[in-house]
Amino acid sequence: MNRVSVIGGGFSGLSAACFMAKQGNEVTLFEKNESLGGRARIFSEQGFMFDMGPSWYWMPDIFENFFKQFGQKPGDYYKLVQLDPGFQVIYGKDDVLQIPARLDDIYEVFENIEKGSADKLKQFLAEGAFKYKVGMQHLVYKPSFSWLEFAKKEVITGAVKLHMFQSVSDYVRKFFKDERLVMLMEFPVLFLGAMAQQIPALYSLMNYAALSLGTWYPMGGMTEIPKAMEDLAASYGVRFITGCEINKINIGAKKTISISSSKGDYRTDGVIATGDYHHTEQHLLEEQYRNYDEAYWDKRTLAPSCLIFYIGVNKKLKKLIHHNLFFDAPFDKHAKDIYENPQWPDNPLFYACCPSKTDKDVAPVGMENLFLLVPVAPGLEDNDILRDKYYEIQMKRLELFCGEEIKNHVVYKKSYCINDFVKDYHAYKGNAYGLANTLRQTAVLKPTLRNKKIKNLFYAGQLTVPGPGVPPALISGQVAAGQLLNYLNAKQ
Numbered sequence: 001m002n003r004v005s006v007i008g009g010g011f012s013g014l015s016a017a018c019f020m021a022k023q024g025n026e027v028t029l030f031e032k033n034e035s036l037g038g039r040a041r042i043f044s045e046q047g048f049m050f051d052m053g054p055s056w057y058w059m060p061d062i063f064e065n066f067f068k069q070f071g072q073k074p075g076d077y078y079k080l081v082q083l084d085p086g087f088q089v090i091y092g093k094d095d096v097l098q099i100p101a102r103l104d105d106i107y108e109v110f111e112n113i114e115k116g117s118a119d120k121l122k123q124f125l126a127e128g129a130f131k132y133k134v135g136m137q138h139l140v141y142k143p144s145f146s147w148l149e150f151a152k153k154e155v156i157t158g159a160v161k162l163h164m165f166q167s168v169s170d171y172v173r174k175f176f177k178d179e180r181l182v183m184l185m186e187f188p189v190l191f192l193g194a195m196a197q198q199i200p201a202l203y204s205l206m207n208y209a210a211l212s213l214g215t216w217y218p219m220g221g222m223t224e225i226p227k228a229m230e231d232l233a234a235s236y237g238v239r240f241i242t243g244c245e246i247n248k249i250n251i252g253a254k255k256t257i258s259i260s261s262s263k264g265d266y267r268t269d270g271v272i273a274t275g276d277y278h279h280t281e282q283h284l285l286e287e288q289y290r291n292y293d294e295a296y297w298d299k300r301t302l303a304p305s306c307l308i309f310y311i312g313v314n315k316k317l318k319k320l321i322h323h324n325l326f327f328d329a330p331f332d333k334h335a336k337d338i339y340e341n342p343q344w345p346d347n348p349l350f351y352a353c354c355p356s357k358t359d360k361d362v363a364p365v366g367m368e369n370l371f372l373l374v375p376v377a378p379g380l381e382d383n384d385i386l387r388d389k390y391y392e393i394q395m396k397r398l399e400l401f402c403g404e405e406i407k408n409h410v411v412y413k414k415s416y417c418i419n420d421f422v423k424d425y426h427a428y429k430g431n432a433y434g435l436a437n438t439l440r441q442t443a444v445l446k447p448t449l450r451n452k453k454i455k456n457l458f459y460a461g462q463l464t465v466p467g468p469g470v471p472p473a474l475i476s477g478q479v480a481a482g483q484l485l486n487y488l489n490a491k492q
């Protein structure tokens with residue numbers, strides 16, 4: 001039995017631990033925080049239960065695929081409901097677009113805004129479906145050590161249809177003219193961490209995910225997913241050590257590895273490090289064993305960080321639904337403040353999540369659980385004065401849209417921003433979502449999953465392949481585990 005150490009208890013670490021343990025390895029997972037889930041942890045206060053990070057459950061097939069490999073399904077662990085409407089986009093007080101769950105209803109919504117756009121959307125989604133299929137079957141589950149891994153008939157013959165060398169922005173504009181539709185179709189790639197002008201149109205597969213596959217919610221909150229993975233891992237004997245910071249990955253004379261932690265030293269036959277990649281390399285490894293130096297990291301395009309408010313409101317808010325996108329400000333200007341000229345935005349777009357609309361258990365009776373999020377550039381100055389300023393801006397716009405007083409009904413409020421990401425996760429420059437999926441940071445061009453000098457050390461998570469987001473984190477853990485298993489099997 002090989003002894004395997006997984007550093008980090010987020011989605012990628014939990015995924016890696018499950019796959020390593022299933023193959024009979026003795027797996028220990030070390031997590032610096034007191035609870036598992038990483039960016040998807042929760043906290044409870046005054047009867048409110050707040051999901052701290054992810055709130056959009058997209059690509060349900062990836063979760064199914066994960067559990068299927070252990071003879072299980074998500075429904076064995078949590079109850080998934082499809083949201084209808086999936087989300088709403090607020091362009092102005094009385095200018096709101098709700099996206100229904102059924103595709104036929106979405107076509108109708110489009111047609112009402114721009115004549116002929118329903119047919120265009122059908123074509124757009126058919127192309128998205130092709131990209132999604134090729135992406136999931138032939139691109140994202142690869143370790144991305146060499147371009148040859150992608151030399152599959154479907155990828156080569158379909159290369160033109162994958163639109164790798166066209167931007168999402170140009171691509172969307174070929175289909176739609178109305179600015180509201182353009183914003184709607186450009187929004188999903190904001191998760192990928194760059195302006196739509198910089199993201200390859202391959203990622204319009206995200207629109208297919210958002211509109212065709214639907215927006216879902218696990219009752220009990222997003223925390224149900226890591227909880228399910230923890231149970232699954234435990235059933236294969238994974239040992240969890242929480243509140244345990246790994247301080248050093250020691251490489252011995254014959255390149256044996258041991259790890260030093262706040263709770264002692266552990267000898268190990270293989271490591272999958274899923275904490276922030278930059279932190280792992282620059283702080284846990286001696287210089288001669290690092291893949292990259294500080295200058296390399298400084299040149300990477302990071303996905304955004306964000307300012308979050310977790311809020312409890314002592315009344316129901318009629319006009320909000322579960323997911324609300326406040327696009328009542330210029331999209332381009334905010335995107336430039338994140339990516340081109342990093343600064344706090346004058347007039348930000350923001351996102352309001354109100355899970356108590358779906359789940360009565362996340363707020364006391366008659367109250368709302370609110371999560372407000374403004375994406376901001378990583379590495380900015382972060383202090384209470386700035387946070388308060390953006391709280392006021394968002395509250396004002398929220399009250400304007402809802403047409404009622406909210407601020408005076410806030411009974412719980414907590415903010416979370418760049419400094420917290422650094423403190424809680426060692427996040428490089430306080431990033432929230434990892435590394436951007438720009439063309440120059442795709443697949444082989446991303447920080448690699450393997451340590452090039454230590455054969456039994458691999459990385460996983462949102463700063464390596466395939467990229468940011470919960471589904472990619474699950475995949476990343478699986479791919480890294482596959483590589484370490486190959487190494488350990490070959491050694492025997």
Ligand SMILES: Cc1cc2nc3c(=O)[nH]c(=O)nc-3n(C[C@H](O)[C@H](O)[C@H](O)COP(=O)(O)OP(=O)(O)OC[C@H]3O[C@@H](n4cnc5c(N)ncnc54)[C@H](O)[C@@H]3O)c2cc1C
Binds near residue numbers: 274473
């Ligand atoms: C606010 C927010 C909203 C998001 N919204 C969505 C969404 O709606 N949908 C979606 O799909 N994705 C979303 N994402 C992205 C998604 O949550 C992440 O991409 C994913 O959770 C990353 O998982 P991970 O395992 O790579 O990293 P993490 O979750 O960060 O896990 C890494 C873990 O390693 C631990 N660690 C680090 N260093 C050490 C050390 N030295 N010793 C021990 N442990 C260590 C950290 O504490 C952490 O728990 C969101 C992210 C944020 C922050």
